[in-house]
Amino acid sequence: MDTIEALEDGTILCFDCGGDMQPAHFGEMSCQLAYSHGCRGMLLAGNCRDTQYVLKMPDFPLFSFGTRPNAFGGWIITEVNKPIYLPGHLTHYxxxxxxxxxxxxxxxVQLIPKDLVDEVLLRVEAIFEKENEEREKIAAGMSIDEVYGTYGVL
Structure with a gap:
């Protein structure tokens, strides 16, 4: 938690728990503490507990492998602010x-490498504008053939 205090507000915590699925690595109180120091979410390649409370936290999404009721499993944090590998969708890690x-x-969850953030956000804004136009045309009754002819795919 000392490290969390030093991080920028808006930080998303990311944890590689080394495949250890025995304990709950975080719970509501840990999440509340992180939130109170500016963290705004967590990627947890491990388990969480107290999820009924964590899910009610405003502006603190948590993505984990699952839940466990026990907080004890002998896990320790061994490295901080180091590259980690988390399971992915398009690639294995x-x-x-x-x-x-x-x-x-x-x-x-989507990850954008820090060096590509500006480029990706500009592209996303352009896609969002196009999709908003498409939504308006669909809501106004544009035919299916026109939608596909004009926009390609939905």
Missing amino acids: VKVMPGDFIFGDNDG
Whole structure:
């Protein structure tokens, strides 16, 4: 938690728990403490407990492998602010570097390497504008053939 106090507000905590699925690595009180010091979410390649309370926390999404009721398992933090590898969707493992941009929602998590954030955000804004236009046309009754002819895919 000393490290958390020193981090920028808005930090997303990322933990590689080394495949240890025995304990709950974090719970509500740990998440509350991290939140009170500016953290705004967590990627946890391990387990969480007290999830009914963590899920009610505002502005603190938590993505974990699962839940466990026990907090005891003998785990310790061995390294901080080092590159880690977390299971991915497009590749088996995704390298997470300190400073990378992380966005998560109900569909999952996206990682953008810190050196590509500006470029990716500009592309996302352009896609968002195009999709908003498409939404308006669909809501106004544009035919299916016109939608696919104009926009390609949904």
